[in-house]
Amino acid sequence: MTKRSARALSASAVLMLIALSVLLGARLRIDTEITEFMPAGVDAEMTALSRALTGSDLSRTLTLVLSGEDPERATAAARSLAERLGSREDVEWVRAGPDEALEQSFYELYFPRRLTLRDPDVPLDFRARAASLKERLGSPAGAFVRRIATSDPWLLFLDQSQALQSGGDELLIREGTFVLREDESQAVILVATKASPFEGGATRSFLEELEEEVSALQATHGELTLSQASVHRIAVASERVIRADIERVSTFGTIGVLLLLGLLFQSPRPLLLSTVPIAGGVIVGAGAVFLFFDGRIHGLTLAFGATLIGVALDYVAHLFNHHRLGETGAEETAKEIWPGLLVGALTTIAGLVGLAWSSFPGIQQMATFASAGIAAALLLTRYALPPWMSDSAVATRPHRALGSLAAALLDGLRRFRGAVIVLPLLAIGLSAVGIPQASFIDDIRALNPVPAELLEEDEHVRGQVARMEAARFAAATGDTLEEALQRSETARRVLLEAVEAGELEHFRSITPMVVSRQWQRRAIEELPDDAFEQTVSALEQEGFVRGMFTSFEQTLQEEASLLEWSSLDNTPLAPLRNSFHVDLPDGRHGLLTFLQGVQDPAALQRRLESVEGVRFFDQNGYMADAYRRFRTRAQQLIGVGLIAILFLVFVRYRSLRRSLAAFLPALLSCAATVGVLGILGVSVSLLHWVALLLVLSMGVDYGVFMVEAAVMEERDGAPGYAAATSASLLMACASTVLSFGVLALSEHPALSAIGLTSAVGVAFSLVLAPIAFLWLAQD
Numbered sequence: 001m002t003k004r005s006a007r008a009l010s011a012s013a014v015l016m017l018i019a020l021s022v023l024l025g026a027r028l029r030i031d032t033e034i035t036e037f038m039p040a041g042v043d044a045e046m047t048a049l050s051r052a053l054t055g056s057d058l059s060r061t062l063t064l065v066l067s068g069e070d071p072e073r074a075t076a077a078a079r080s081l082a083e084r085l086g087s088r089e090d091v092e093w094v095r096a097g098p099d100e101a102l103e104q105s106f107y108e109l110y111f112p113r114r115l116t117l118r119d120p121d122v123p124l125d126f127r128a129r130a131a132s133l134k135e136r137l138g139s140p141a142g143a144f145v146r147r148i149a150t151s152d153p154w155l156l157f158l159d160q161s162q163a164l165q166s167g168g169d170e171l172l173i174r175e176g177t178f179v180l181r182e183d184e185s186q187a188v189i190l191v192a193t194k195a196s197p198f199e200g201g202a203t204r205s206f207l208e209e210l211e212e213e214v215s216a217l218q219a220t221h222g223e224l225t226l227s228q229a230s231v232h233r234i235a236v237a238s239e240r241v242i243r244a245d246i247e248r249v250s251t252f253g254t255i256g257v258l259l260l261l262g263l264l265f266q267s268p269r270p271l272l273l274s275t276v277p278i279a280g281g282v283i284v285g286a287g288a289v290f291l292f293f294d295g296r297i298h299g300l301t302l303a304f305g306a307t308l309i310g311v312a313l314d315y316v317a318h319l320f321n322h323h324r325l326g327e328t329g330a331e332e333t334a335k336e337i338w339p340g341l342l343v344g345a346l347t348t349i350a351g352l353v354g355l356a357w358s359s360f361p362g363i364q365q366m367a368t369f370a371s372a373g374i375a376a377a378l379l380l381t382r383y384a385l386p387p388w389m390s391d392s393a394v395a396t397r398p399h400r401a402l403g404s405l406a407a408a409l410l411d412g413l414r415r416f417r418g419a420v421i422v423l424p425l426l427a428i429g430l431s432a433v434g435i436p437q438a439s440f441i442d443d444i445r446a447l448n449p450v451p452a453e454l455l456e457e458d459e460h461v462r463g464q465v466a467r468m469e470a471a472r473f474a475a476a477t478g479d480t481l482e483e484a485l486q487r488s489e490t491a492r493r494v495l496l497e498a499v500e501a502g503e504l505e506h507f508r509s510i511t512p513m514v515v516s517r518q519w520q521r522r523a524i525e526e527l528p529d530d531a532f533e534q535t536v537s538a539l540e541q542e543g544f545v546r547g548m549f550t551s552f553e554q555t556l557q558e559e560a561s562l563l564e565w566s567s568l569d570n571t572p573l574a575p576l577r578n579s580f581h582v583d584l585p586d587g588r589h590g591l592l593t594f595l596q597g598v599q600d601p602a603a604l605q606r607r608l609e610s611v612e613g614v615r616f617f618d619q620n621g622y623m624a625d626a627y628r629r630f631r632t633r634a635q636q637l638i639g640v641g642l643i644a645i646l647f648l649v650f651v652r653y654r655s656l657r658r659s660l661a662a663f664l665p666a667l668l669s670c671a672a673t674v675g676v677l678g679i680l681g682v683s684v685s686l687l688h689w690v691a692l693l694l695v696l697s698m699g700v701d702y703g704v705f706m707v708e709a710a711v712m713e714e715r716d717g718a719p720g721y722a723a724a725t726s727a728s729l730l731m732a733c734a735s736t737v738l739s740f741g742v743l744a745l746s747e748h749p750a751l752s753a754i755g756l757t758s759a760v761g762v763a764f765s766l767v768l769a770p771i772a773f774l775w776l777a778q779d
Contacts, residue, residue, distance in 0.1 A: 109571065126537070
């Protein structure tokens, strides 16, 4: 192929990359949902529940507490704020207090069905019911009781009302507004957004405008303070940190790499050419994720992918260094170093591709991004750069100085070959001392960079308003709503036993609001045939007159109307119903029961899981268990990766010594890195293991490049080849440590883990690869 044809081909590739970047910019969606780092396939049902919760009505609801100077101002401000929020197109519903529409809807739905909704497991005690009616007529609720007594002498409707209100003792009603019982100058508003809290742009706008609304109200209602509990603020805080880190990593990493190249080559051409494999790797990696993950990419994956700047530069540095320091033609240099580049890239991909079989979609994204990006960077370095490089390029003074420094360091290592063994021994010592001290953290919250004060406020507001545990539920699932309702009702009976046994303080389920058809049919079928006669007899003993209850007799004779799930659709009660419901895959349904004061989780779990289709869902415990499984899996993947890498290098060199020279530096670097983390007291999380696979892969690159130097010197008698390779490693390590070092400074714990682990591991690889070259690669 002529140089002109090669240039045309490489230019076409660059144009295709530009077109792909435009497409991705328009259509690729950046997610920050932590669900991408929830496991898939470990426990399908628990995973489905965990994921469904993030998009449920429960997650879309904000609990707002508006504190004013006094109760009157607080409630007035809350009503005004609720009115303004209710007029927004992005708000599903707002509730600042009971309203007539809700009360009317409740009466119309439940009073006609009071007989079918009674608990069939609770025997009817006619004498007790009659006595209760007499007592309640003299209570503060007497006026309402008198209105319904003749049609409902058992006061079933009143029981239903009280059952639905149970667990809401934290709130009072003042001037038609919810206020906290403990402080009536704090009004409560519940708001549900139409969009998921993880839709970053919409959520950011809503929260910003919410703050503006509160500020505007202060002009007429005095000083106001807004506190809230919501997934929305946590999602926005996480997204803000991730976006800032992406910008910082990509900006400073790119600037640092370009400055390094500018210093060494002192020409704009190498700077421009180096951006092709660097940017191309990121674009192709993002494109692969776009293709295989429904057009979405997680912010952590994008930030992780930005570190490909350092990895891709390994190949660019190797090409430029050998081209200029070796003073050979560009295409000739590319062909000469190609076997080493290819083996290095294949070993890197081999170390990362195993992550694609992880049960965590977010980790799968990272593996896909990195593997595709590295392959693209490799091919662009080999075929897109040489046609545009000058065949007569001469090393600049700084570049020659780097080459001389690398040669001097290598000569020094040769002279003190026996003494340098202390460096691998030091790495072994760090591993032996630090690994036993390493602690492992299996908490998904370690991946979420939410400020402590934000979490404290969230927990405080939830405790004030709901007092239900945020991460523990009983979940009943079914193929149909009827099946899920029946299982939820069985779970309710089990939970009542748990309360009596002291395993649980309180719970709130959907059962008082919606019950199964089976429940309702039993409630009717199990009524005694002489229910009216027994009722009237008991009432007469309390002084009531039989003729007052003819309407109740007629109700007992009429065919009962059942309450359906859809009966609540398009009513003010629908949001309350929906807060208990989650949609599961394949059209299945989940119904949640909220728990309060779990005293014995193990006993409660045994009780609940004795019921078919019911699970005790402890989200934190479930995720910790899943992450422990992944940690074990990651260790297995590292083992498999090591075998694959050793196999690849052995196929290339057909020499055990040289294979070990390429392989051992990476292995020892991984071990020493964990040792350093253990000595520093850094808890090792999921992303540390991901980074260790990256260290393993990049460390083998360094080993392979040094072994290739030995092969070339032996074949061609070119003593400068090892020096040029060492210069490449110095340059590559500097750029990689720079990229990952910036990442290590991230506020996001996951990104910081990747950055710190990778920077330390790559530095170890730089030191150990030349030593392995001297001891094992050379005959």
